Amino acid sequence: MHMGEPRRRGQAGASEAAVIAFCADPFHRAATAYGHRSSATMAERFVERVLKPLSPTSRFERRSDLEWLISLSPMDGNPDAFVTASRVRSGAHPVEVDGQTTFLDVCMGVAARDQLPEVTDRVNLVQCADAALCLALIRQHHVVFADAETLPLVREHVAIGNRLAEAKPEDFRLHYQAIVRADDRRPVGFESLLRWYVDSAVLTPQTFLPAAQATSLILPIGQHTIETAIRTLAVEITSSFGDDAFVSINLSAQQLWADDIVNHIGELIAANSVAPQRVWIEVREDEVIRLGSAAARAIEGLDELGCAICVDDLGAGYSALRYVRDLPVDVVKVDRSLISGAVDDTSDRAVVQAICDMARATGMTTLAEGVETETMLSMVVGLGFDLAQGYLFGKPEPASSVFDL
Numbered sequence: 098m099h100m101g102e103p104r105r106r107g108q109a110g111a112s113e114a115a116v117i118a119f120c121a122d123p124f125h126r127a128a129t130a131y132g133h134r135s136s137a138t139m140a141e142r143f144v145e146r147v148l149k150p151l152s153p154t155s156r157f158e159r160r161s162d163l164e165w166l167i168s169l170s171p172m173d174g175n176p177d178a179f180v181t182a183s184r185v186r187s188g189a190h191p192v193e194v195d196g197q198t199t200f201l202d203v204c205m206g207v208a209a210r211d212q213l214p215e216v217t218d219r220v221n222l223v224q225c226a227d228a229a230l231c232l233a234l235i236r237q238h239h240v241v242f243a244d245a246e247t248l249p250l251v252r253e254h255v256a257i258g259n260r261l262a263e264a265k266p267e268d269f270r271l272h273y274q275a276i277v278r279a280d281d282r283r284p285v286g287f288e289s290l291l292r293w294y295v296d297s298a299v300l301t302p303q304t305f306l307p308a309a310q311a312t313s314l315i316l317p318i319g320q321h322t323i324e325t326a327i328r329t330l331a332v333e334i335t336s337s338f339g340d341d342a343f344v345s346i347n348l349s350a351q352q353l354w355a356d357d358i359v360n361h362i363g364e365l366i367a368a369n370s371v372a373p374q375r376v377w378i379e380v381r382e383d384e385v386i387r388l389g390s391a392a393a394r395a396i397e398g399l400d401e402l403g404c405a406i407c408v409d410d411l412g413a414g415y416s417a418l419r420y421v422r423d424l425p426v427d428v429v430k431v432d433r434s435l436i437s438g439a440v441d442d443t444s445d446r447a448v449v450q451a452i453c454d455m456a457r458a459t460g461m462t463t464l465a466e467g468v469e470t471e472t473m474l475s476m477v478v479g480l481g482f483d484l485a486q487g488y489l490f491g492k493p494e495p496a497s498s499v500f501d502l
Contacts, residue, residue, distance in 0.1 A: 113168045115207060116169070116208045117176055118205065119203065122201060133162070139192045143190060144157065152169065155173050176209060180207060204239055221248075228248040229242060253308075264295070271495075272289075273496060274287060274288050274486060274492065275491050276464065277484065277490050279474070285338075285484065289345065291318070292493075293305055324365055327366060330371055333500035342375070343375040346376065348379065349381075350380075354392050355395075358395050359399055378399050379407045406426050407430060427461060432466060434467075436466060439480075446480075449480060453480050464483065465486070468490070
């Protein structure tokens with residue numbers, strides 16, 4: 098059987114050990130640089146010269162110019178060789194085209210039957226592989242293995258995405274949580290936190306943001322909430338806490354890629370007559386923001402505008418030093434898991450102390466997240482944090498419950 102030839106009915110059944118959904122040039126970098134035809138040629142050569150020799154008895158079905166479905170029988174063994182090959186050079190592989198060596202990005206979604214005991218037929222195994230590839234593309238990972246939750250998760254994202262598309266702007270509201278001075282507990286600002294009011298429930302971002310970001314619905318939702326936050330700063334926050342109080346706004350990397358994000362925020366600041374330094378822009382440490390990218394340039398533009406740039410959840414990922422070095426950071430928020438762990442764990446405490454020392458040495462403000470007890474607050478003060486946030490000072494609440502209206 099040749100690549101791309103349809104499988105005969107009943108030929109595979111439930112005998113496959115694994116199915117791999119393989120995608121070459123997933124971000125169309127090669128297509129942009131060399132043209133789509135060259136990109137497709139590179140993909141075909143990679144499959145023929147790298148993947149096929151790994152297991153000559155595996156079945157390759159070409160689904161499009163850049164996608165294949167690879168079926169491994171029990172005698173092919175497990176998919177480890179394919180996964181290892183996909184991770185060479187962090188997923189970028191040298192391929193020779195017309196005498197020139199170029200690099201090709203690849204992604205894989207792997208569905209191994211021994212990891213999916215509930216799967217009984219090939220159709221469902223292929224669906225699991227496709228779902229894993231979908232998550233790999235969304236998360237920008239080179240390989241994702243399907244488990245029992247992968248396919249339901251993707252289906253849930255689609256269902257939530259459909260509901261999000263039908264939602265009205267007024268269904269999305271902001272709750273506000275106080276940020277206080279660590280030494281005297283005086284509120285100095287508020288983090289704006291998105292909530293989705295749907296039916297009789299109030300949903301937190303963990304429930305719907307992955308679907309919103311995967312479908313780009315985060316952009317209109319984010320635009321609405323940015324406007325609300327800055328308007329609330331100008332009226333309710335200023336009236337209740339004075340002209341120095343600030344509001345912090347969470348922006349994802351996808352929102353920072355929007356062409357007009359800096360101008361949009363600048364126009365809102367001017368229209369509401371607030372000082373730009375009273376607007377904090379929060380970016381999560383685990384968001385992928387590459388130096389020189391449009392997102393990084395947006396952060397630099399917001400810094401030039403006068404906004405305070407805050408790295409959220411510092412310590413939750415692995416990019417802390419790179420963020421502090423490469424981006425114009427004014428505030429570091431230390432992740433709640435480190436703060437809670439530092440109470441009893443000397444290693445966590447040493448990490449937190451090192452972050453505080455680094456921040457002081459570079460003139461950055463430090464903020465401790467997740468402060469829930471007096472013991473935690475005492476530790477935070479002892480470590481030298483400037484600010485604190487957590488349930489000890491109040492939970493996120495609607496503006497009508499937080500401010501003097």
